[in-house]
Amino acid sequence: MVEVFKTNVQRRGVANALVALLHSNFPGSRINFDLEDRDKVLRVEGDNFHPEKVMMLVNENGFQCHIMED
Helix, strand or coil: CCCEEECCCCCCCHHHHHHHHHHHHCCCCCCEEEEECCCCEEEEEECCCCHHHHHHHHHCCCCEEEEEEC
């Protein structure tokens, strides 16, 4: 499964910290940010993650995170 999220993360250091947090919650998933995209895209790919929990973890760290519509 692949899910793409729109965020408001601006800094690479913050993105790296969030990727580490998400990896600890969803081991084996491929997770990355595209901060060059205007939507500050977070992409999660794997078989063992829950989009709602991804959004919750990012939100709990003070950032917006919403599933991007097709």
